[in-house]
Amino acid sequence: MKSLMYLLLLVGSWQVAAADMLPDQSLIQRGQAIATAADCGACHRDSAKNGAPFAGGYAINSPMGPIIASNITPSEQFGIGGYTERQFADALRKGRAADGHFLYPAMPYTAFQGMTDDDVHALYLYFMYGVKPVDRAPAAKTHLSFPFNIRQLMWGWNLLYLHHRSIQRPEALSEKLQRGRYLVDVLGHCSTCHTPRNILMAEDQSRYLSGGLPGGWYAPNITPDPSGLADWSQSDIVTYLKTGHVAGKGQAAGPMGEAVEQSFRYLPDDDLHAIAAWIRQIPAIPGRQAKSGIRPPVEDINRIIKGQGDQASLADSSSTDGAALYSNACASCHGRQGMGTADSFYPSLTRNSAVSAASPGNVVMAVVNGVHRRGSDAEVFMPAFASQMNDAQIAAVSGYIRLHFAGIDTPLTAADVHMLRSGGEPPFLLRYLYWLIAGGVIVLLLVISGLLSLRRR
Template sequence: MKLFKTLTAAIMTVAAGMGMAAAHAQGQTQDAQAALIQHGAYLARAGDCMACHSTTGRKPYSGGLAIKSGLGTIYSTNITPDTRNGIGHYTEAQFANALRKGIRADGTNLYPAMPYPSYAKLTDADVHALYVYFMQGVTPSDEPAPLTKLSFPFNQRWGMGLWNWAFSSDKPFVAPEGANAEVQRGAYLVEGLGHCGSCHTPRGIAMNEKAFDGSDARYLAGGSLNGWNVPPLRGIAKWSRADIVDYLQMGRNSQASVAGEMTSVVYNSTSHLNDADLNAIAAYLQSLGSAQTVARAPSSASETAAHLTAAKNLTLGERLYLDNCSACHFVHGNGAPRVFPRLDGASIVNASSPDALLHVMLAGAKTPSTAKAPSVLPMPGFAARLNDDEVAALATFVRSGWSNRAAAVDAGEVRKVRAALADQ
């Protein structure tokens, strides 16, 4: 009897130990899965998935955002794990094909509003983390996204296969030759997940990006997007690393503040990245070499400031500047660091096309609220206050004052931008 009790106690002890071990192993598995989902959420932020696949009045990632393109209006899709209207029925292989090749689970082609030419560079590990996140970390939504209905011939999705053959590639990421680990990480984020080239690289006649990595001088050389001149990122010669990090993290720095599409990018994506990745991005951009810059003219800058201070014999543009702009940007045109962007030497001011500057002047702009810079700094729009001739005169002064040397603006250009804003 005593032997039986001893054996029973021993068996119970072993069973208890095995149970504890199993529970511990299960706990470790759950912890690992939670960490993988968290990593996937971070990657989704880095890839700016939220900005395109979410819109006001709908649940996150349920799609419905109207994306204007040269082909027509494309609506983003529901990418929640709903099995009917989302991607809940996708296998991981199908998910990877959509990301890297622009091919849906049913075999049809996506339009390149989805930046699959850039996402082709994603590693298998990052694709897996993203898949796990979207399948297990995102709340399903059965809201159907509006259908994209383009006119002929753009509604023939099979034609995108030919476009992919001619203009896209599904080659994996190749690190810049001779780059250190930080620059390599920055290149992976910029060229791949961040798909910065989608906006900052010029496009060809077929709306194709002309380059996909830093080995090509056209990559990140600037472009045009929905009436905005998109500045080049190669080198960002006048910005320090801290300037680049601040801009991506807060939407403002000592040189500029965000406007246009970049406001959404900072709010939904780059402001959520950690310091190491932001510094890696800055290191990569600066490694690309200095972009050509126009030599500054200090004497002209001081002459403009002195002339505005004296406030005598002013042109219409100068008078409008003093009345509407000088309180924030000051007579020297340098603004206030991290508060009001500088106008002297600003890329948006000196762009070949004045459209982006006119857009901001007419519609205004505001910085996003981010963790590091929660306050929103708005600039009012002057569309209701100034007529086309006045806006043209003011823009002409700003583009030629201080050390700026951009072309004059006429009322017709203002009228065009005003009409585009009315359409929106």
């Protein structure tokens, strides 16, 4: 009898010990909320539709080529199950994997470097105990061409750019602004899309949030400049982040649509207000891609747009008549005059930041890929026209709505559409890469021969 009691006591204390080892459930939940705010799942998703969360394989388009997101489930062999918390922190904040290899900045460690120790800790517990392990490697591997396949190059890049924006804690900032800044700069990594990049493809901090070009899309100027969000109220910004649209202003398609669907719509209202408060008081910077918004007189439009409503071109499936394409493919939802529906479910194109942006990127990319987004209010859908229209037709209809509804008279060609669809204009570094390498080799040879001749003397 006595020994049985001992046994029970022993089992009881073992259970207590086991419960001690399992981390606090509330910490795991906090980690999950941080993972949502940081949108880890958007990039680390499975390339297969409805695949397991965080299983990796999704390709992030970079100007250097596709970069495949890793499996970050706690699988020992294929994921990050073997990561210590220290190694996990280094991946997030320094861009170094557990085995020491350099990560490409497609993983936004330049933003996550500002993450607090408490947040890293909660995030680590969530990934170790709150995520199901997936024991399979992502279907694809990252293969960049020379010299970008040399990951050690990131050492130099990190030296130049990783410590440029450590998050100071200016005492003067209110708690709300500090929170807003943390959400914008660190967790939400808004800057990775909305800040233009310099010739080495690092964010140009002197033009913070004044408009970037992620993969063919245009992430507009979100500073309080007239070319940015000057006319957006605090609640406009909150509504946009929550639902993905603000009637008469804009809507979130492409990468922003994904961020709304997977991340921002789940943030607590206080956090959304903190984000809005922060970006409404940052310095106003005129975007290089200024908004137009000026509409030419209607007679001019009619003079410029030929063949409007021409029945013959409507019937011709190879037509590149923008007006005909518009009334065929778009007017049923956006209205003949581009006014959309009264409830704005099908948005107006005449008062629309995507159409009036100086960059045609979002119009073209929305026509190519369509729009499909779940916000906190509704699910919106616009079909993709990639398989129904060729590049010339997409150029024609995009050019038509930009001219007709926003007064922007810049010609758009099939070649422009092709370039946008394949990720946008290549950055300086890529365009001149081989000249730069050749120049570097010549300089090196000159230095070596100079040194040799010195030695001979």
